[in-house]
Amino acid sequence: MLLFALLLGLALHFISDDKRCKAGIQFASSTLLRCGVALLGLRLTTDHVVTVGWQTVAELLVAISLTIALGLLLARLFDVELSLGALIGGATAICGASAALAISSVLPRTPSLERDTTLTVVGVTTLSTVAMVVYPIVTQ
Numbered sequence: 001m002l003l004f005a006l007l008l009g010l011a012l013h014f015i016s017d018d019k020r021c022k023a024g025i026q027f028a029s030s031t032l033l034r035c036g037v038a039l040l041g042l043r044l045t046t047d048h049v050v051t052v053g054w055q056t057v058a059e060l061l062v063a064i065s066l067t068i069a070l071g072l073l074l075a076r077l078f079d080v081e082l083s084l085g086a087l088i089g090g091a092t093a094i095c096g097a098s099a100a101l102a103i104s105s106v107l108p109r110t111p112s113l114e115r116d117t118t119l120t121v122v123g124v125t126t127l128s129t130v131a132m133v134v135y136p137i138v139t140q
Contacts, residue, residue, distance in 0.1 A: 033101055067093035083107050084116045088123075096124045 015021050049057055071089015075082050087107065091100035097120075104117040 030105060033105055036098075064093040081110070081112065081116070083110065083113065084120075087116055087120050091120050091124050096128055097121045100124060 016025055068086065068089040071085040071087075071092065072082055073085070075085025075088075087100055087103050090103045091097065093099075100117060100120040104113060104120075107113060
């Protein structure tokens with residue numbers, strides 16, 4: 001579904017130049033996006049935490065933190081903006097493209113933020129699609 005949404009967005013990108021659509025696009029890319037990510041987060045309930053156990057939750061928090069820290073470290077090593085490292089690390093650590101969009105919405109606005117967000121979403125989506133094809137072949 002996300003891949004279809006990306007292709008549709010690429011095909012209709014020219015609409016973003018129309019001033020009549022600017023307010024609606026801004027509303028959808030900020031307010032609606034934040035609401036959607038919040039609704040995704042509500043799927044994790046206390047009952048889920050009790051089911052998997054507090055030790056598992058602690059391990060997940062450590063793994064997420066280390067993945068984001070690795071993204072920041074690699075950004076520093078490759079001499080790119082730290083916001084790109086946080087974006088890629090967070091998207092990898094949490095849940096992919098939706099995490100990248102949520103993180104992007106709270107990062108400071110820079111001239112390269114839109115480009116970095118697009119790069120991250122396309123990269124994560126591409127690698128996820130490849131994984132969906134390769135994993136079943138490897139595990140059989």
